[in-house]
Amino acid sequence: MKNNQKIYDVAIVGGGVTGCNIARELSRYSLKTVLIDKNAEVGFGTTKSNSGIIHAGHHNTPATLKGRLVVRGNQLFDQLCRELNFGFSRIGELVVARTPEDLPVLERLKEQGKSKGVPGLEIWDKNRLLHEEPNLSHNLLGALWAPTAGVINPYEFVFALIESAIENGVELKVESPVQKIGQEEGHLVVQTPTEKIHSRFVLNAAGIFADQVARMAGLDDFTIYPRKGEEYMLDKRLKGLVRHLIFPVPLKTTKGILIIPTFDGTIMVGPTAQDVGDRHDIATSYEGSHQVFDFVRQICPSINERDTITEFAGLRAVSDTDDFIIGPTKVKGFINVAGIQSPGLTSAPSIAEYVLEILRQEGLKLHERKNFKSHVAGPPRFALQSLKEQGERIGKDSRFAKVVCRCELVTEAEIHDAIDHGARTLDGIKFRSRAGMGRCQGGFCTSRCMGILSERLKIPYDRVTKRGGDSWMVQKMKDESSC
Amino acid sequence: MLGRMEEKYDVVIVGGGPAGLGAALGARDAGAEKILIVDREPEAGGILLQCIHSGFGLHYFKEELTGPEYAQRFIEKVIDQDVDVIPEAYISGVVTDSEGSKRVRVMHEKRGLHTIDCQSVVLAMGCRERTRGAIQIPGTRPSGVLTAGLAQKFVNMLGYLPGKRVAILGSGDIGLIMARRLVLEGCEVVGVYEIMPYSNGLTRNVVQCLEDFNIPLHLSTTVAQIHGRDRLEKITVAPVDKNLKPDMKRAKDVVCDTLLLSIGLIPENELSQGLGIRLDPVTSGPVVSSTLETSLPGMFACGNVLHVHDLVDFVTREALLAGRFAGEWAQGVRRPTDNIRLVPGENVRYCVPHTLSPGRDHMISMRCKEPMKPCKIKIGDLMEKKLRFVVPAEMIMMRLHPDLLDRFHGDSVRVDITPVEAVKP
Numbered sequence: 001m002k003n004n005q006k007i008y009d010v011a012i013v014g015g016g017v018t019g020c021n022i023a024r025e026l027s028r029y030s031l032k033t034v035l036i037d038k039n040a041e042v043g044f045g046t047t048k049s050n051s052g053i054i055h056a057g058h059h060n061t062p063a064t065l066k067g068r069l070v071v072r073g074n075q076l077f078d079q080l081c082r083e084l085n086f087g088f089s090r091i092g093e094l095v096v097a098r099t100p101e102d103l104p105v106l107e108r109l110k111e112q113g114k115s116k117g118v119p120g121l122e123i124w125d126k127n128r129l130l131h132e133e134p135n136l137s138h139n140l141l142g143a144l145w146a147p148t149a150g151v152i153n154p155y156e157f158v159f160a161l162i163e164s165a166i167e168n169g170v171e172l173k174v175e176s177p178v179q180k181i182g183q184e185e186g187h188l189v190v191q192t193p194t195e196k197i198h199s200r201f202v203l204n205a206a207g208i209f210a211d212q213v214a215r216m217a218g219l220d221d222f223t224i225y226p227r228k229g230e231e232y233m234l235d236k237r238l239k240g241l242v243r244h245l246i247f248p249v250p251l252k253t254t255k256g257i258l259i260i261p262t263f264d265g266t267i268m269v270g271p272t273a274q275d276v277g278d279r280h281d282i283a284t285s286y287e288g289s290h291q292v293f294d295f296v297r298q299i300c301p302s303i304n305e306r307d308t309i310t311e312f313a314g315l316r317a318v319s320d321t322d323d324f325i326i327g328p329t330k331v332k333g334f335i336n337v338a339g340i341q342s343p344g345l346t347s348a349p350s351i352a353e354y355v356l357e358i359l360r361q362e363g364l365k366l367h368e369r370k371n372f373k374s375h376v377a378g379p380p381r382f383a384l385q386s387l388k389e390q391g392e393r394i395g396k397d398s399r400f401a402k403v404v405c406r407c408e409l410v411t412e413a414e415i416h417d418a419i420d421h422g423a424r425t426l427d428g429i430k431f432r433s434r435a436g437m438g439r440c441q442g443g444f445c446t447s448r449c450m451g452i453l454s455e456r457l458k459i460p461y462d463r464v465t466k467r468g469g470d471s472w473m474v475q476k477m478k479d480e481s482s483c
Numbered sequence: 484m485l486g487r488m489e490e491k492y493d494v495v496i497v498g499g500g501p502a503g504l505g506a507a508l509g510a511r512d513a514g515a516e517k518i519l520i521v522d523r524e525p526e527a528g529g530i531l532l533q534c535i536h537s538g539f540g541l542h543y544f545k546e547e548l549t550g551p552e553y554a555q556r557f558i559e560k561v562i563d564q565d566v567d568v569i570p571e572a573y574i575s576g577v578v579t580d581s582e583g584s585k586r587v588r589v590m591h592e593k594r595g596l597h598t599i600d601c602q603s604v605v606l607a608m609g610c611r612e613r614t615r616g617a618i619q620i621p622g623t624r625p626s627g628v629l630t631a632g633l634a635q636k637f638v639n640m641l642g643y644l645p646g647k648r649v650a651i652l653g654s655g656d657i658g659l660i661m662a663r664r665l666v667l668e669g670c671e672v673v674g675v676y677e678i679m680p681y682s683n684g685l686t687r688n689v690v691q692c693l694e695d696f697n698i699p700l701h702l703s704t705t706v707a708q709i710h711g712r713d714r715l716e717k718i719t720v721a722p723v724d725k726n727l728k729p730d731m732k733r734a735k736d737v738v739c740d741t742l743l744l745s746i747g748l749i750p751e752n753e754l755s756q757g758l759g760i761r762l763d764p765v766t767s768g769p770v771v772s773s774t775l776e777t778s779l780p781g782m783f784a785c786g787n788v789l790h791v792h793d794l795v796d797f798v799t800r801e802a803l804l805a806g807r808f809a810g811e812w813a814q815g816v817r818r819p820t821d822n823i824r825l826v827p828g829e830n831v832r833y834c835v836p837h838t839l840s841p842g843r844d845h846m847i848s849m850r851c852k853e854p855m856k857p858c859k860i861k862i863g864d865l866m867e868k869k870l871r872f873v874v875p876a877e878m879i880m881m882r883l884h885p886d887l888l889d890r891f892h893g894d895s896v897r898v899d900i901t902p903v904e905a906v907k908p
């Protein structure tokens with residue numbers, strides 16, 4: 001090794017919600033930490049394609065690691081939200097009983113939750129249920145009420161985490177697919193197409209690719225089986241159709257198909273659960289759509305697929321053990337944070353605590369930094385402000401008066417703010433500012449956002465991408481390219 | 484351009500496309516004094532500014548103009564008539580006080596958040612295009628799947644191509660026009676796929692944009708799957724059965740890097756909805772009376788925000804009327820409420836306006852549900868007109884003479900389109 005070679009203390013492979021939570025936890029300490037992701041921005045893996053639920057914890061048995069980490073994860077969200085200002089709201093969850101056989105299951109879930117310390121669980125009878133949720137089917141028999149369940153904008157959460165981590169000294173390397181992991185003089189070497197990254201510890205938080213990353217380090221002890229979930233977003237006009245998360249009594253493999261009033265009020269239905277062979281298969285399907293809508297209509301009869309404004313699919317990283325695989329390995333310094341399937345989003349903050357404990361046991365010295373800055377401002381969200389606040393904003397920065405996205409009322413100032421906070425792609429802008437997320441799905445604002453990105457990043461339009469890689473938007477006309 | 488903007492107007496018009504421009508002229512003709520047009524974009528003209536092909540104005544000017552030329556003629560007239568035009572301003576709300584006068588909330592980069600008092604308002608916000616989500620095409624979500632109007636903006640306004648090998652889903656006019664445009668720019672257009680057994684575009688566009696360029700139009704066919712990780716790689720196309728479900732046994736893959744969607748337009752009524760204006764679920768535009776007044780007194784609507792038009796000439800005609808009534812309203816003219824409902828009957832998807840009054844000149848716009856030829860349109864027992872054909876893509880306009888309703892006593896008139904025996908030559 002050359003003398004001037006930088007050796008990191010910790011290199012995290014994978015910038016999903018797992019990797020970003022760990023990065024931010026590590027940034028509290030005087031360490032050299034780097035986070036490496038193959039995509040153009042963090043959070044573009046499973047983390048942006050899920051149900052966005054912060055689970056209360058009653059669904060998972062305490063016999064599993066995920067069942068133990070989920071309750072603590074849930075508890076950490078109030079503090080995180082205060083510090084990082086992402087969209088999060090504890091709207092509560094109702095597990096509804098459709099048949100008499102479901103009723104004892106509600107009791108069992110309640111007991112399971114109570115034993116794990118999930119607060120506030122109650123059984124509601126039919127009257128109470130329909131009083132609170134009048135649009136649900138009158139055939140339902142009752143429900144389990146879990147007040148601490150919440151909804152979150154997961155992409156806002158990871159963007160805020162990484163911003164906070166960077167602010168506190170963590171380095172971020174995007175568009176850096178890890179291809180090889182080797183050992184050298186007592187530390188590990190992580191190789192991307194452009195560089196070798198030396199680090200004492202390597203954390204494998206590569207989501208559905210975690211088994212492949214483990215194999216790069218010479219480990220062959222687990223496999224990830226991607227399980228696809230399709231989700232369907234409905235038009236904003238249905239806001240208020242249900243006010244709480246609506247779950248059926250859980251099925252064997254998943255928590256079933258849900259009705260989710262997202263943080264922004266849009267109703268989302270899904271997910272399906274289908275084992276797929278291909279780790280890139282995030283295609284939605286006719287079958288998936290039928291399955292989702294046929295199912296949720298039994299619970300909420302007025303939901304109609306014609307109100308869909310967009311759909312997407314995500315892949316759960318299911319491991320052989322069907323549980324999280326977190327811990328040190330035969331390769332010194334290489335630590336798995338793998339198999340992070342649902343409730344991975346909820347558990348991510350407690351996974352980070354757990355991983356730090358492992359690092360400590362493995363010999364990493366953790367000295368708290370004195371100047372740790374915990375606060376991140378969060379996006380300005382013009383549309384959510386009162387008229388008075390809007391007037392004041394415009395008075396201070398006239399770009400707030402220029403509406404870019406009409407469906408979601410997003411202003412030019414917010415597009416610039418997204419870029420200031422790290423957006424480098426159209427999806428990056430969309431997930432930070434909501435421009436293009438509404439019912440016209442970017443029909444009007446795409447070209448405006450491309451213009452601003454092109455100007456700010458000093459790149460021509462044909463180098464602006466939807467989400468990095470080969471996702472180009474436009475090409476040069478032939479006469480220009482020939483001259 | 485900053486433009487003049489005062490604090491009080493007779494008529495404020497939301498949107499400066501052909502509808503807004505026409506409404507301003509109509510209001511001026513009716514004698515309204517102070518008129519303001521507000522548009523979000525840097526220039527008035529609306530969607531016409533990106534339609535650089537010719538074919539506009541055949542009805543109104545009796546000559547073939549390009550979109551920007553058509554818009555320019557109206558912009559000049561409007562400026563000539565001393566109408567104030569404020570670009571780059573966004574109308575985010577309207578409140579009505581107990582006396583019926585209105586305050587319009589305007590956001591403007593240079594002026595900040597403002598309110599303007601006025602007597603009447605014309606809604607002319609235009610429409611937007613339906614997107615992939617609206618029809619749920621299964622598959623992945625790569626770049627390269629975009630609406631035809633956005634592609635039109637890329638090519639005509641920004642000077643970039645949306646891709647090289649292009650398929651088009653839906654045979655709406657914008658898609659047809661873009662098929663020709665892209666071929667002229669050196670792209671390969673592999674085909675237009677239309678789920679219905681007939682085209683959704685104007686016949687002249689099918690001939691001039693597809694047939695003349697040997698671009699195949701596949702009817703009763705849809706895109707059943709989208710493939711590609713970062714960028715679109717190919718699509719699966721399949722013929723559909725009677726229920727419009729794809730027959731996957733006869734599906735095949737078509738390699739392309741771009742899929743344009745030309746699958747319909749939807750009136751842009753966020754603002755109207757926010758104000759509590761009643762909307763027609765079929766048109767997705769406001770319910771209007773024979774004076775093109777919405778369910779909120781003193782608020783009028785015209786152009787694509789009211790219902791989607793295929794020809795800009797018809798937008799202008801409707802806008803002149805809406806502007807006239809808005810102008811009269813601002814001067815205190817109040818007319819009796821309409822007392823006759825206009826009801827879509829056999830093979831009629833919708834009619835605008837929704838109500839009529841005796842003694843008034845009416846212009847009725849309608850669309851059929853299915854193609855039919857030859858046929859007749861019956862407006863109750865009042866009027867009958869034979870047509871060689873009707874197709875859903877072409878709006879039908881009929882003038883209803885004022886005396887016709889004088890003899891009428893019911894409370895509703897039904898409109899039917901029914902087949903007639905072909906007349907042998």
Ligand SMILES: Cc1cc2nc3c(=O)[nH]c(=O)nc-3n(C[C@H](O)[C@H](O)[C@H](O)COP(=O)(O)OP(=O)(O)OC[C@H]3O[C@@H](n4cnc5c(N)ncnc54)[C@H](O)[C@@H]3O)c2cc1C
Pocket residue numbers: 013014015016017018019036037038039042043044045046047048049050051052053054055176177178179205206207208209210213227228229230271313314315316340341342343344345346347
């Ligand atoms: C449909 C669905 C619904 C869900 N709903 C919920 C829910 O409501 N609540 C909940 O708690 N959980 C939910 N989950 C689970 C949750 O989304 C995941 O557990 C969580 O997002 C996993 O995050 P991660 O960071 O481990 O993985 P990811 O977000 O996939 O991150 C892994 C990262 O690693 C990067 N990477 C991979 N390979 C390499 C490489 N070789 N080099 C560099 N970088 C690499 C990827 O680019 C990616 O950014 C759901 C999951 C799905 C699929």
Ligand SMILES: Cc1cc2nc3c(=O)[nH]c(=O)nc-3n(C[C@H](O)[C@H](O)[C@H](O)COP(=O)(O)OP(=O)(O)OC[C@H]3O[C@@H](n4cnc5c(N)ncnc54)[C@H](O)[C@@H]3O)c2cc1C
Pocket residue numbers: 497498499500501502503521522523524528529530531534538539572573574575607608609610611612631632633635656657660748751754785786787788792793794795796798
């Ligand atoms: C992409 C596209 C291509 C078309 N091509 C053709 C064609 O080739 N030939 C043809 O005859 N017809 C064509 N049409 C039909 C065309 O829409 C109509 O002929 C006509 O342009 C509609 O006029 P409008 O004024 O109602 O709407 P628009 O032209 O859309 O104008 C509406 C205006 O209102 C503004 N606006 C909206 N909301 C606000 C707000 N809250 N505050 C301020 N301003 C606002 C918008 O920015 C816009 O400038 C096309 C339509 C589209 C969408």
